[in-house]
Amino acid sequence: MFIETMKKQDNILIIGAGLCGSLLALRLAQRGYKVTVYESRPDLRKVDISAGRSINLALSDRGFKALRMAGVEDKAKEICIPMYGRLIHDIEGNTFASNYSGREGEFINSISRGDLNGILLTEAESHENVTIHFNSKCLSVDIENTKAYFKSYETKEEFTVDADVIFGADGAGSVLRKSYYLEKKFLFSYSQEYLTHGYKELEIPGDKDGNHQISKDHLHIWPRGQYMLIALPNLDGSFTVTLFLGHEEGKYNFKDLTSEEKIKDFFQEQFPDALELIPNISEEFANNPTGALGTVKCSPWYYKGNTLIIGDAAHAVVPFYGQGMNASFEDVYVLDEVLNEFEGDWDQVFKVYQERRKKDADAIGTLAVENYYEMRDHVANPLFKEKRKIEMELESNFPEEYFSKYSMVTFNEEIGYHEAMRRGNAQDKALLNMISDNEISASEMVSKESLATILEKVQKETNEVLEEDKIAGL
């Protein structure tokens, strides 16, 4: 799977020991670099610091690809809970399932952020050329002289770390990225976009025997247009529930939901079946922080061969495609490929890395925001439901030939996010318009032959949509 290459002289500093930083540390250590990591939080293997953060995440094929490269796929799989589709809960408490794929063996996985991070930290630290320091907050980075300034939360002292190369794997609020913005050494294109909605985490505990109270084989969704609840299973029988709600807009919003009574009224009206399963809703609502949902896009990601931002630091995304962690892991995979070609010349490595990766990182940011609207508004829309039904049959009957946009993004790790978006959006547009114009319908799907006809029509129409865009210069 991988070999320890010759020891290299470059001193690598990684800011951040989260999911991306710890996988990056592991991989660079495997390549023989001397790696030092500084993380602002305490060691999550020793302290529970999950409060208020997503405590489980969706892991899928792009993430596995990168974990496999670093030899830790199997360890990760041991703590995965497969989710085969969405289970939609309507307001009357009825549920209907919607598979993620019509193919066998294609599913996503609920995994504990903390446990996976712990595995990666331990693996990284098993290499003698890796040192990880916790409780050390990065204050700023001198990108010209490749120095980073830190403050220790333990000693309260400030200190400087000099390195040959600095990676900012320091998340959506990246200090290295902020140094790019404030130092103005180059034209820095930068975008931070917030949704009008925020989120809050709640819990459905396991039953008295530690079993899951609702299907653990699904990602649960309660879509209500302006409001949405989702739930992912944990190994201990519980579910982590996330409420998505406007900060200030709409009939109900975070600003107004200030009393126990208002909270319960809201849930009773919109999510009565979920309310019964969340016993500590009032305490959790009051104590768990309200998170913001932001997308970050920027360019360039690097300064000379000195510094690079990676993962959320370069491209934070909203959680609605379940791809945030996967995209960050895939960053490390792509960087590793570029290192195979250009190792020894960091200027060139960073330049080529951004050329290859930027359009895909932008695409997953866009896709995730689009999926926010689809999950809220469209999963209950008849046109979208019929599309999904047809797509499941096409994938099941023509597994080598048909891939929905969701499949391309989630399960087809050999094509990039940008190509998945381009082709997937054209295909969706073709499908929805053909269904709307009664050119295809789910009721026609009576035989393999009739499905073959539908497949042919969809492929032809998709290519026409792409061709029309191309002629229009889009």
Place this chain on the structure above:
Amino acid sequence: MFIETMKKQDNILIIGAGLCGSLLALRLAQRGYKVTVYESRPDLRKVDISAGRSINLALSDRGFKALRMAGVEDKAKEICIPMYGRLIHDIEGNTFASNYSGREGEFINSISRGDLNGILLTEAESHENVTIHFNSKCLSVDIENTKAYFKSYETKEEFTVDADVIFGADGAGSVLRKSYYLEKKFLFSYSQEYLTHGYKELEIPGDKDGNHQISKDHLHIWPRGQYMLIALPNLDGSFTVTLFLGHEEGKYNFKDLTSEEKIKDFFQEQFPDALELIPNISEEFANNPTGALGTVKCSPWYYKGNTLIIGDAAHAVVPFYGQGMNASFEDVYVLDEVLNEFEGDWDQVFKVYQERRKKDADAIGTLAVENYYEMRDHVANPLFKEKRKIEMELESNFPEEYFSKYSMVTFNEEIGYHEAMRRGNAQDKALLNMISDNEISASEMVSKESLATILEKVQKETNEVLEEDKIAGL
């Protein structure tokens, strides 16, 4: 046209006495407010400070609408030079004209930024309730307490200005906007996007009699894919020429063009006819600054009823649609309309203003970047040329029924930029695809009847494009 309304008690502070700030000062003074303006630069009526900035700009119907509201349209028209279309210069020195509209009386105007700004400053200062201070640089704004901190370039002293309401009309590098970003009092969605190209201004002087050496009735363009030159006429017989060129990319770029020889070789190869007209090219190239081309979008624009950013401060755009000044002036027009409805409640005024204006400001930012690619790459493309030919005939024969995207954006000030973009892009896509599929062609335009058939086809196809997007949820 307007009346002096009753004197109001609110003290208004405007940061910036550029085009937007001075029109805003004038209009708020006309409405009876006590207005104080601070500008970082010297008084441009007394000092020539145009070096390196766009010294002429395109003024069109949206701008005139706002100037009319403030009673200064006629004064502006006195210094306008009408430009009826583009004059494209190819590499052999051939030229061909492309009108901006097929209708009578639709043209854009070249106008001196400094002269127009001077008119607005003088008009504003003619009101006793307006005071304008120059050489006063805003350092930061306390948005909670509605105070702004300045430094005088004359006395070198720092001072504080307390106001009831603060407007940031302080341009693309707005200090008020920066305070929004840094103070983190709210979720501030913010985007600054730079093109890989920059610009530099040069001059074609008038001939010895002070006459224009090339047609003054056109905006001149030398499109060369990766490079582009444009020229707008001035009243003194000269043209201001702008070179658009990659900062670091391409065979020729600003980084590499460091010697007189290289500059002349570049112009000799790409713009030989223009080179003959720019006698001081070496000095100008060396002495005039290289400007960056950036688009700013952000939200919210206001904080409570305390502060508002307006004009470039809220939505800087690249210059390729000739709409930057017009969009800023239209901001003042829209704000004035909202004041007619909600005057007395600044919270409400700012909220409603952003609701009405934001999508249009975003649209012109997007349109301007799109036009950058069209001007560089498409004006010489046969498909685009045929489209333009058909559109001119449609506008000329059906002046009440057909409007090109350019006309909607530039001459139809009663519809917003966003609607102009939505409808214009669909129409362009319809036209280009029908031409490409031989469903319509310029050679068919032999009679009013054949044109009526083309018009009908274009309208039908445009509506289909819009309908298909709608069904796809776009």
